Amino acid sequence: MxxxxxxxxxxxxxxxxxxxxxxxxxxxxxxxxxxxxxxxxxxxxLSPVKSPVCRKCGKEVLGDHYEYCPDCMRRQRTFDSGMALFNYNEAARRSMAAIKYKNRREYLDFYGAALSRRFSKIVGHWQADCLIPVPIHPSRRRQRGFNQAEELAKRLEKSWNIPVCSQILIRNRKTVPQRDLNPSERLKNLREAFRLHPDCCKNLVHFFPKTVILIDDIYTTGSTIEACARVLKAAGVQRVYFLVVCIGTAK
Ligand SMILES: [Zn+2]
Ligand SMILES: [Zn+2]
Structure with missing residues (x-):
């Protein structure tokens, strides 16, 4: 400049x-x-995620001798791996809720900058072709006016110079709120929830991503990221990573 x-x-x-x-x-x-x-x-x-972490989902584990967290040991993981910035404690929960329900999009400037600083190195190793925000249902988007994952991805696009592809994945139908379900019900609830955009293959004929990074605000059991990863891999994406602001356990 x-x-x-x-x-x-x-x-x-x-x-x-x-x-x-x-x-x-x-x-x-x-x-x-x-x-x-x-x-x-x-x-x-806020409680930054500290090592040692699960090699799949990046959640804190109890000691160096644990390679994976209990969730990743029990469940099939189609995604390759991912990382999170903060543990989902009370302060993080309030902050994430204010973004979504009180339209505090500006808070994502802090979380975007913090993600960018903390994970630049690993993102460099991943060599992703694009960032894919986890979509929300169109009616929810209309009501809220924005998708928080997409807002976050736009901030990361600037710092890492990796394009955001918001058109690849779409959310099919409204799902029951995930917090009311146990992990296997969550995955079932989400099984039909995501699909590729019908025009995606037409538009992307010269550019179909091999490696992508899913972006979202909160990861609990991983069923949302897993559902997205299944759709993307079935379509031919080879590696699916993810980055989230908060990671926690399901209530
Ligand atoms: Zn894990
Ligand atoms: Zn303050």
Whole structure:
């Protein structure tokens, strides 16, 4: 960027901050100190995922001698592997809910920047052709006005220069809320939920991704990512990785 452009864009950003001061993704108040994406003290309420982690899903495991978490040992995993940023604790739960139900899309600036910083190296190894946000049902999208996974993917697209393909996967039908179901009911509920966009193969005849990274906000038992991975692999995608903001256990 030229020096003059840089000054203008910094001034514009400063002006925006004055008019719409940035709010913290954890407390919802104006960020302290200003200029940051999260309050220094609120960051401590989040719980970054620490090693050792499951080699499949990236969830924390109890010790170095565990290669996989109990969920990944028990269930078939069609996806290759994935990573998560934070454990899904109470602060993370409130923050994720505010994004979706209170239209706090700006919080994704912090989560996007944090994902980008933390996983740049592994994303470099994966050599993905595109980022695929986990789709939500069109009626939910209309109601909410956006898909949080897609908003997140757009932020990552800029930092990693990997294109977002939002058109490949579509959500077929409204599913029963996943939190009310046990893991095998979840997968059954999701089995028919995703499919390839009917025009996808036509449009992608010159570009069909070999390696993709699914992007989502929350991973619990992994049934959503698994359902997407099955559809993608059946269509010929060779490697399916995922990145999520939060990872936790089902209630
Ligand atoms: Zn805060
Ligand atoms: Zn696992």
């Amino acid at each position: 030229k020096h003059k452009d840089w000054i203008f864009s910094s001034l514009a950003q400063w002006g925006m901050e004055l008019i719409f001061p940035r709010r913290c993704p954890v407390c919802g108040q104006i960020v302290q100190p200003s200029g940051e994406l999260i309050c220094a003290t609120c960051f401590l309420q």
